[in-house]
Amino acid sequence: MEEVLHAILFVIIGGGFFVSLMIFEAYYCYKKGETDVYDFKETVVNLTTGAMYKITDGICIALYIGAFYDLVSSIGFQWFPEVTLVTLLITFIALDFFQYFNHRITHKVRWLWTVHHSHHSSDRFNLSTALRQNLLFPITGGWLLWWLPIALIGYDKFSVIIMMEIITAYQFFIHTTKVNKLGPFEQIFNTPSHHRVHHGKNPKQIDRNFGAVFIIWDKLFGTFRSEEDAGKIVYGVTTPPAKPLNPLYIQLHEFFLMLKETWQYKDIRILFMGPDWLERRLANTIEKRSEHEIAEACNNTSTQ
Secondary structure, rough: HHHHHHHHHHHHHHHHHHHHHHHHHHHHHOOOOOOOOOOOOHHHHHHHHHHHHHHHHHHHHHHHHHHHHHHHHHOOOOOOOOOHHHHHHHHHHHHHHHHHHHHHHHHHOOOHHHHHHHHHHOOOOOOOHHHOOOOHHHOOOOHHHHHHHHHHHHHHHHHHHHHHHHHHHHHHHHOOOOOOOOOOOHHEEEEHHHHHOOOOOOOOOOOOOOOOOHHHHHHOOOOOOOOOHHOOOOOOOOOOOOOOOOOHHHHHHHHHHHHHHHHHHHHHHHHHHHHHHHHHHHOOOOHHHHHHHHHHHHHHHHHH
């Protein structure tokens, strides 16, 4: 119950703070004559999905995620260091490291991508985009690869939750087009410039810059691309939602489409392969069928 109240409190207090910054950004854009940065209806959708996600997340932590953490911690390395500034910093860096891989895998596995799809589905990029989340995230296990490693090592659960909230809150501020390059800060930390690339849907922008707070993970593991090298950024996804102003539709459609196609093609690999795996497989099948038909036609012609 405490986790649910914490989530509601976060929505009220954090939401009020975030909305204040969004209003400031929207007003700034309006004064600059940039009237297309925000859309009121879409902003309401983003706020709605953000609140739905956060409350669902709190309920799931209370029901089973917290218990899962306790169970794994009890059979893991059980380090449980004393809570000091140093150990909190270690916890923070470790969580950001694990979140990098969690985020990267989310883009590569369709089961996870169908839930993350909604966050990328807007063709606008502003502070409200950060709140465009999905209530299915804590239900479908998207949290597992973030929580599991840190639980195995053995950190204080309360400290972990606080660090996770800080990492999540930091990412709110990098969803903007109004902040340019930040000098040396860009070398180590994720910034609006780096994250704009991540939200692009052109080939040079897809699956780049997965870092949460630190961008060094992308540089170490070969997924970094600077804004200068990314070309013109076009925000959104290659498969945009048919009902972009329906908060339930944008959260649920891709997930249930995946289940429908898994049943239709009787192939469980659809759940775990890449988001475009089925499309490529069908295209390859059609291409091979066409080649076979052409070859047969040529053989028939030559025997006549």
